[in-house]
Amino acid sequence: MKTLAITQGDPAGIGPEIVAKAFRDAPGDLKGCFVVGDTATLRRAAQAIARRGVPSVPVAQIGAPAEAVDMPPRCIPVLQLAGIPGPQPWGQISAAAGRAAADCVVWATRAALRGEVAGLVTAPLHKEALSAAGVTFPGHTELLQAEAAHHQGVALSAMPVRMMLASDELRTVLVSIHVSLREALAAVTHENILQTLQITHAALTRSLGRAPRMAVAGLNPHAGEGGLFGREEIEVIAPAIxxxxxxGLDAHGPFAPDTVFMRARHTPARPGEFDVVIAMYHDQGLIPVKYLGVDKGVNVTLGLPLVRTSPDHGTAFDIAGQGVADAASLIEAVRMARALCG
Incomplete structure (x- = not known):
């Protein structure tokens, strides 16, 4: 049984808490998982989630990923990284916290690329803390892309990746990720849209066991209304589709972005018309999934030679240390990583 590595996230945020809660509340799902991070940080998190009359969750330091398989239920195995900062003040942006979070992600990514772990699940990090630490990547996705490209000895452009946010009701994949809206508009090109469709088709064909039905959202209101509100749909998006x-890809559109997500939404009463919606930019695709329930959403990086998932929320500095953060999305991320690992 190969193990899953879970990164601790920003130690000043809720990452360590939700990791501790996941081990406490979903021991079956977390069997064979271990935390990459700092033992003292996880012990503080275990104390933060302690409840009256319920014993604290034990934390055990391990020396290798394989040791996680034999850990008893509700015990948190932590692979201590040498040299990373320990517990940081709750809810405060700092270079130390950003460095700790980044180092955990780099270690876990390299372990997955070497085949030492089946995949990784990343707890939330804080982009300002990353920047303060001198990390030149705006988030997980870009850091993972760079590590994978370096491992395979290829240029960054030869390792295209996309972000998918998925729940039991809706999947969306983004043409562009963490860039300004002005840059996102410039990224709506024939090449980027076609590449997004190709990456999505390949990834979902593996997980669904069949070709996915892909809907493509337009960029402009009403998908341009025949050119009245913009010509990107006519000149760029439709030709890419x-x-x-x-x-041979099952792609359709462009559709009006204010209704296509409803058409793709899957409920017990009505199956969705599509398996996934290709969104033109970050907020267009993420708002619908998050509105349906942050606790159900999972972030999946497509296009990498490894499995990586994460919860679809951030560090929540405003509630860090209070023990009230919900671990449901992290547990869903672990379940999805297991499914993707086969």
Missing amino acids: AEARAQ
Whole structure:
């Protein structure tokens, strides 16, 4: 049984708490998982979630990932990284916290690329803390992409990745990720849309066991209304969809972005028309999934030679240390990582 590595996230945020809660509340799902991080940070988190009349969750330091398989239920195995900062003040942005979070992600990514772990689940980090630590990547996705490209000895452009946010009701994949809205508009190109469709098709074909039905959202209101509100749909998006269909991909659109997500939403009463929606920019795709329930959403990085998932929320500095953070999305991320690992 290969193990899953869970990174502790920013130690000033809720990451360590939700990790501790996941081990406490979902021991079956967390079997064979271990935490990459700092033992003292996880012990503080275990104390933060302690409840009256319920014993504290034990934390055990391990020396290798394989040791996690034999850990008893509700015990948190921690692989201590040498040299990373220990517990940081709750709710405060700092270079030390950013460095600790980044070092955990780098270690886990390299372990997955070497085949030492089956995949990784990343607890939330804080982008300002990363920047304060001198990390040149704006988030997990870009850092993972760079590590994978370096491991395979290829240029960054040869390792294209996409962000997918998924729940039991809706999946969305983004053409662009962590860039300004002005830059996101510039990223709506024939090449980027076609590449997004190709990456999504390959990833979901593996997980669904069939070709996914992909809907493509327009960029402009009403998908441009025949050119009245913009010509990107006519000149860029539709030709990219046509080329994808010529390659055998089941792609449709462009559809009005204010209704396409409802058409793709899957409920017990009505199956969705599509398996996934391709969104033109970050907020267009993430708002619908998060509105349906942050506790159900999982962030999946597509295009990497490894499995990586994460909860779809941030560090929540305003409630860090109070023991009230919800671990449901992290538990869902672990379940999805297991499914993707096969």
